[in-house]
Amino acid sequence: MKRNVGRIDAIARIIGGVAIAALALLAATGSVSVPVVSAVGLGVTGVVLVVEGATRRCLLYRALGIDRCPVD
Numbered sequence: 111m112k113r114n115v116g117r118i119d120a121i122a123r124i125i126g127g128v129a130i131a132a133l134a135l136l137a138a139t140g141s142v143s144v145p146v147v148s149a150v151g152l153g154v155t156g157v158v159l160v161v162e163g164a165t166r167r168c169l170l171y172r173a174l175g176i177d178r179c180p181v182d
Contacts, residue, residue, distance in 0.1 A: 113127040113166040116178040127159030 115123070134152035136142040144152075162168050166179060 111172070112177075114163055114177045115162065115166040115168050115178045116180065117159045117166075119178055120166045123163030125143045127156045127161075127163060129156075130159065131156030 130152050133142065134149050134156055135145045137149035137152065169178075173176065
């Protein structure tokens with residue numbers, strides 16, 4: 111699959127994903143009070159963002175025909 115996420119977007123996704131995953135980890139350990147379902151959702155969202163940023167491929171961008179990567 112062709113890359114469709116630019117460099118800055120990928121960096122932002124990785125940083126945001128790590129922050130969201132850390133929040134999910136804090137919620138799972140009880141340091142932050144959120145519902146259990148929210149902690150699981152945050153964890154999944156964080157992992158998805160990190161993977162999308164690392165691979166520079168976004169399935170939603172592909173479905174919408176968006177290409178933010180200047181070089182393949």
